[in-house]
Amino acid sequence: MDTTKKLTIETLEELVDKDLKVFIWHLWNGVGSEIEPISRSKIENADRYEVVDKMVQQYSDNAGTIAVKVLQNMKQMDLAQNLEFKLAEVEQPEQEEPIQSDWIRPQSIVLCKQVFKDKILKDKRNEVYIPKDAYQRKRLALLITNIQFQHLGNRDGAEKDEENMEWLLEALGYRVEKHRNLTGKEIDAAVRNFAAHSDHKDSDSTFVVLMSHGGRIGNKDVILGANDSSDYFFVDDIFTHLSSENCPALIDKPKVILIQGSRGKCSDVYIQDRPPESDSTVYRKDMVCFMSCLPNSNSYRHRISGSYFIMYIVDVFSKCAHNKDIMELFTKVISRMEKHDLANRNVHMLPCIENNTLRRKFYLFPGL
Template sequence: MSEPREDNRDSEDATPLVFLRNLIPLTPSVKEFFEQKLGEITAARFCTFKTCPGCQTYVERADENNLCVHCTVCTAKKGSSYEFCWNCRRKWKGRAQIAVRCGYSDCNQIYPTMEKSNDRKRLAMIINNVNFKVSQFHRSGAEKDEESMGTLLEALGYDVITLNDLSAEGMEAAVRDFSQRNEHRYSDSTFFVIMSHGGHDGIYGINYDGNESDIFPVDKIFHYLNSENCPGLTDKPKIILIQACRGDTVSIRNTGYGSVFIQSLVKVFIEHCHVDDIVELFRKVTLYFEEAVKKTNFPYQMPSLDRTTLAKKFYLFPGL
């Protein structure tokens, strides 16, 4: 049994930051980072915080029985009192008082959205077939759609996996592998975007030559992303976007700026996704698409919403 020795460290050395500082030198910026994170962890032990939808700063909920939460930062910036609903995270609607519900009738009918953090792993996939085996099928301008969708999804907080020029077999392998990604366990939703030629039977792979070959059935997308094959996304919104001919009318695409559908969708999402749920966004896309087509000499056509299984409203909350 050894004799006890005197510990000459200061009393503050018991904190993790000081302990770390004694092991390695910390630059001012690194020290500030650790202090901020430790502060957040310590505060979380005693208080409950969420980000304000108006300014994205952390706000404490002082009364757990009150859904009406006051943000001092927004109030100071706007010059008037600003409150938001703790549950649905929208600007407060109704009388600003102690309340168990806000003025939105759908407050309890919204899919939960995870806040930005290192724990959130939103993942999206884009498959874009541009260069086909038969040169006459090349999809010039599709690069613009890929760029626009990628930028939009990244702005919405998704890490985007982009794959190009796949056969039907390659597309099936891609969606199958995507469904098994571990990130989905730590996500609240996903987007799966596929852009190519297509027909009644499905999406065409790059080996399509005009005959009924190299076709990827659309049903396989739903098969691989269902709860059984993609458990990480169970009860989470899965938005599947298909830019392809699906029937007798061709899908309008401009070689200079991309397809009417994708460009309309991106524009509508940028302008309205901070206030509208996904179904309302698609309605506005359809309206915008209709107006855009009327300005051209192309045959009249409209995008279609094939499958809707969302039981609640899905808001993208781009500020979170």
């Protein structure tokens, strides 16, 4: 509330005394049929600070929004737009408590306001990825979840991860291609086929989400396939398949990869020699990979509620994607997970960002 008052007062200070009187006149004569006017006797001779105090007393959390409406009625469009944008940027106090096993997914995602999107695209046009209009785009996302394995333990709770990620991606405007329990070769084929999808030409971005047991071979991250032994997919191959050469439809468009899986040594998996490295000339840009843990460490999952990494992503994106770019969202997830003391066992979780070649800020603008 203090921030709303401060922003509203700063805006009213841009009005000359004559215009302030017009602003006050609108308040006592009524802003709209659904908004109760403020008594003339309370504000007729009030200064800017007193006017804002009376508005907050009468309208509470809606005081800033009503100030925008009054300015619009006065044809003070620049002031109205600037105030609306600043109010849209203001974050409500966010619950920063660690996510527990009884975490429930938010009922809905906070939608972006048109004024915020317009302001970003106007003021930072050369600094952000420009989205396509909703009516003409075809956003695609790939979601692969391995739950059952022939030899390793099943990933109980991963069904909830799949459900939550599908919900989030759809809420962000993506049509989700979903696969379960794939072998390493099938994962590779699924990513290749996804990269070749013709609808990418009408898209402005993409997400690829892989969730499975994971590990490291040498210094390379792998996702384990459902057959376990000698069955894996190198994470690096995602970047190759989505490169400018192999996926030209996504050139200059942000490509976000999310990996849920441990990154310890695959000591219980028979490892064949790594195939020859891909051609180093393959151009990998406009990509970022967010991984659930640091190299040589484990990722943690609740057997009913799912993986903590996925829970934090869904929670943060649902509440903050309306006015934060993708890197700010990742940073929030990292900050919250770093503080998470898992079940009071002094087990700390720290996801990390890797292979970041994004050249601009990527805003998701949910709902627009």
